[in-house]
Amino acid sequence: MEHHRHDVVVVGAGIAGLYAAMKAGESADVGVLSKVYPTRSHSGAAQGGCAAALGNEGNDSWEFHFYDTVRGGDFLGDQDAQELLVKEAIPVMYEMEHLGVPFSRTAEGKIAQRPFGGHFADFGKTAVKRACYAADRSGHAQLHCLYEQSLKQGVRFYNEFFVISLIIEDGTCRGLVALEIRTGVLHAFWARAVMLATGGYARAWRVTSNSHANTGDGLALVAAAGVPLEDMEFVQFHPTGLYPHGILISEAARGEGGYLFNNDGMRFMEKYAKSKMELAPRDVVSRAEQTEIDEGRGIDGGEYLHLDLTHLGEKTILERLPQIHELVVKFAGIDCTKKPIPTQPTAHYSMGGIPTDLDTRVLRDGKKQAVEGLFASGECACVSNHGANRLGTNSTLEAAVFGRRGGMVMARFVKEAGPILPGAERPTREAEEGFEHLCASSGPESAKRIRAELQASMTDNVGIFRTAAKLQKQVALIRDLKARFENVGISDRSRRFNTEITELIELKYMLDFSEVIAVSALAREESRGAHSRNDYPKRDDNQWLRHTLAFREADGSLRLDYKPVVITRFQPEERKY
Amino acid sequence: MERQFKIYRFNPEAAPAASFQTYTVDIQHAWTVLDALNAIKWDQDGSLSFRRSCRHGICGSCAMKINGKNGLACEVQVESLKGVITVEPLPGFKVIRDLVTDMDGFFSHLEAVKPWLIAGTPPTDKERVQSPEDRKLIDGLYECILCGACTSACPSYWVNDDFLGPAALLKAARYVMDTRDDGLTDRLDVLDSRNGIWRCHTIFNCVEACPKSLNPTEAIVKLRQKLAALRI
């Protein structure tokens, strides 16, 4: 095993991880581990934009953004975190512009802004242009810029290093063990501060907008170390995944004026959100779509609907939505300037995650007690900004705001915390033994079958509409799959770039957190935001205005605990669009 | 429908020389080459190694040579290909294993061109102003996904992997052409070096290879024009 030392080690090189690395890199020695080359991170797939109430294209204020975020999250978000998010959005957006992000521009040369679902001025009244964008490659532009700035800052990158274990002793995180995929060699990284910025987990669903890499690694890693996971039942389904792959068609398509039609040629959002139509928040639109599909009004009775852009005209589409045009041609063979796009809801984003405080410190009891030296930001973390449902364009925003904040906090922390502790033998040996055990897997079970069953069942049972029966079935199924996983076998015995092993570890991670999702969802007997229970169709603030915390006990079982929601300014009210 | 895939295999741990292995895959409608590779890996041969991530052409992981042409496996529809489909790693790069190539040099060349905004004046507390027309100057430059297809197709790079290559130079152009950037002179020691922009012979292989329809040759030409304006 090779050993490395850095003041700060960041795991994951999306927008959150890179922003943290870049900021911490201003005064500390930073190493970034990423299981893919940094520019391959899934932040780059974000298309539509990044919210900030700059007011460049109409009257806007952070207070309106605050209200939209609270209401969009169905009042489950912690309002102290949400206020911080929307306030810092403004300077962070300017900072990103200064760093070089190639934003699209208004006629006066300011950062251009576009409408998006759930963005309103005057506390929910009229649509407002709030999403700052670079055509429909906003995430790509931000990701590349931050990677390049990190290079400038002298951040050390360990590309294609896959973390297999965190080293946490006596409530302090001291480092981690990672697999260098290229060689198959394990490396121990010792650090004062470790930040997890490993992104989302929607790969656990069959129909998903997520990349192959989005397997929730960071979540499984902290859960294995006894840290709880928060609000895992809240999974966002994006309304416009390209049928049948589920590839993302940005909400910008509706922001720019796209319509949704069912098989009867009806703009069915009239029935579900009369005033906001297609620009209602994502959970509302996805439920509407699923209802249309379930009631047989999908196109030709199938599992998709039409997203129609044709009335926008070729010029607008090619100028504002060029990537969408390209994607639809390449993956559906359809020219969206002439024909509607077949779309379906697709698993997209995890509102829940690793509980942190406002300074991105990971909370080992989920409430107050931090794990010293362990931080998390971006999609894998849960501060909680998004509550029960995330507003479009708040994801890259959260990654930027809290990644940046975490970077600065870590830089201060390592300065005060003293030298890196010497390496300990036991945790690295345990990680090595676990890894060798997996490499030697030679049972009769097929990883592919386990993964396919997991993904199909998550889409069926933990999809847009949930019931106790489906969720109970899913919990039992996952436990069965976990048992079968113990007898899995692989054929590749080589150590060199062995992706069969990395896929196997990812599957193990997915089984771990999927169980948490199903168990948390089963317990929450209400409908709120993205969590929609047919058997409990109403939101229940008396019982359920609280965050779920799921602990993995030493015996492998799950224990649920809850904590109150932070409410500062906006009292819960009925959510109507 | 069944299709045959002839795939480049190389693993120095097992055998010193590379070989081709043929697989038959039952292709479903709208499958891309990546879907087929996944099917092979998951159903037939777990030892086949390749990179993939976003599966919709924005991350640049799965660039490889498919029927002689560089492209993203996740974007190439199997139905658009004829005959036995030959899949090889990107040419010009060292192969680590199977379809996986060593991209470290590629990324170090990127870093060499100082791919970050070098502004002449400190920023205000608002955004820098840039007109839509000025912003248009970097259209066709900022969209690069760093998949490596262009550099891998460049004859100048084939014979000299110290040549910065089209991708790094496109990135340099993305900053040099940005009206907010004043860093041309800072980048000269790299761009105007023996392995800089002069090693491009306007062969246009990079343009043929780019899966995003970008034009790195034009970008390099623009850098030369900028340099000429500076020197004369």
Place this chain on the structure above:
Amino acid sequence: MTVERGRGSGGFWWWMMQRVTGILLFPVLMVHYVVTHLHTSHYVEYDKIAARVATPAWKFLNILFLTIVLLHGLYGVWNVLLDYLSKRPVLRAVLYSIVVTIGLALYVLGLVTIVPFSA
């Protein structure tokens, strides 16, 4: 894999020189060709050539021609070599010396033909 820093040979001015000499070669070569092959009878005869080469104006033109064509041609050769010799600095230096030597030798050979010539 190292990225060479500092301006090596093959920089801007050489590139520009190649364009300028290329443009100049066009008319010069045209004149050269028309005068030697079309304006006269086909056979290249000593008398005709000698009479022309001996005049001061033609001497000037021929020296100019010799200069730019050698620059263009040998820099072209050097440029080809540069493509293949990035990793072999010693060989590159040797071949560079050879190219320069050949260039100078041909230049001298040309000059001693043109300058002192009298019919």
Place this chain on the structure above:
Amino acid sequence: MYRWHPGYLAWLLNRVTGLAVTLYLGVHIWVIHHLSQGRQGFDRVMHFIQSPVTMVFELLLIGAVLYHGINGVRIMLVEFAGVSRHQKVIFVGVLAFTGILFLSAVVAAIPHLVSH
């Protein structure tokens, strides 16, 4: 794929013709140097090299020079006129133009070849 499309062919031909013409240049300077040796010396060497075979070579040389020069125009158009998107069409033009001029040179040379 990357060895036979217009841009690649254009470059390869440019390189080959350039090297060939440069090689000829060296020989040419050496031949013409014989002028200094007076009529006998010059005629001797001219007699030695003027044959139908060298005429064919000279024709090829003309072709090479034509291509190299006309393609040089193409390169400069690409480099200075911002026409790289149309480089394929331009290359076809280069070939056509080269071909026409080369054929006229061949036609012009035929009587000399025959009379020799």
